[in-house]
Amino acid sequence: MTYTPRWPPDTPARIRRRAVERALADRLDAALARPAAQQPGWPDPDRVRAVVRRLTAGEPLVAPAETRRLLDRLGAVARGEALLLQSGDCAETFADSTEAHLRGNLGLLRRMALVLTHGAGLPVVTVARAAGQYAKPRSAPVDAHGLPVYRGDIVNSAEATHAARAPDPERMAWAHAHAREAMTVVRRLARGELADAHALHEENRRFVDTAPGGRRYAARSAAIGRGLSFMTGIGAPAPRLGEIWTSHEALLLDHERTLLWIDAEGTEPQLSSGLAHFLWIGERTRQPDGAHLAFAELLANPVGVKIGPGTTPEQAVEYVRRLDPHGVPGRVTLISRMGHDRIRQVLPPIVEKVTASGRQVVWQCDPMHGNSRTAANGYKTRHYDRILDEITGFLEVHRALGTHPGGLHLEATGENVTECVGGARGLAEADLPTRYRTACDPRLNAEQGMELAFAVAELFAAGTTPSPETPR
Ligand SMILES: O=C[C@H](O)[C@H](O)COP(=O)(O)O
């Protein structure tokens, strides 16, 4: 059911439902009336209203039952019985909304998940930054040329002209159309070729045999192979990976408000986003009195909050209390993105205070956003060593406190891009221009992603977290 109320003739049940819808509609309006950071200055509000009305009447992309299943799986992560791996583009573009691109990104997600499952000895819940990650928050309103900044394909074009950078609300409709097609591909791949553990392992074996540094992980790869052969040997059904859920940053509120269902299954009726299974609030929009947090409070979906190095333990507890008033394990994911040099100091008091509050959250590490820097040649980049070091610090903190390091949140693509430096191939700053294709922030490429998965699997398996080299 879409959020726009269509009133049928009255019966007592319908009147009750109508009251719920009205109450939620009022709360939604109140939430969205709060100050909202990072929203585009649409030139023509009437056109925005017309697009929002049109999209609100459309069919949702995901169903509340699917979203509830994810909540259940994240409950397992929060209890320490599973891991969460979330990965994909920094900014999805309409041009890259193709089956080949999605297959690359989702394939990498699944191959990494297979390796982490083995290293941690836990099932891995796979969530794609896909089928809706079209909006970007930015540090400055204008770019280096004085043009309005690119805010993601859902708002304006990356092309460097004034006309192209003007926010166009019709782009929200294009985003819906692309997300709908992407969703079909995600479902098909998740049930089909990207469910097949044998096929994923074969690709990982090729990585180990041919990629620089791959042989370092030969023992784990061989152990995974033996495990799969054993399953075949005893006549077990061919092992298959589970669902792929979708996620994006709940940033552009005119878009987020368009496809909302009423989910009456929980403790109280809530709105369920029909746009994605998992939504998160970004570092730049997590203001306690802001619209984004108030919007997330109304949702039945599992939600994440990015917590940067300026987050206090008190703030973290407030996020959790507001977003999880009923204490549902896995309802909230706290996504730390502190930077490799700060995580070991900033995260522990946050984890301690949230744990003492009695809530069971998913602790997830985003090792990307606190480790960005500008290379000498002007490209925005991240070093593989710093990414791995932030994850190492994350594991150290949780091990020391006896809490569960629930998962990773990465920007990574299955394509052979040159955006992050480092890794066993030794990508250098001079290599960045070769295939620098991201629309916003630098992503790990397929080789760097697999190398990271094997390295983190070793950390999980060892149960210790040595930090062997000083990261660059
Ligand atoms: O992906 C995150 C943000 O959108 C991004 O880091 C902002 O980039 P900027 O600092 O180049 O604007």
Ligand SMILES: C=C(OP(=O)(O)O)C(=O)O
């Ligand atoms: C913008 C993002 O991250 P953050 O809010 O942590 O900067 C992101 O993950 O795309």
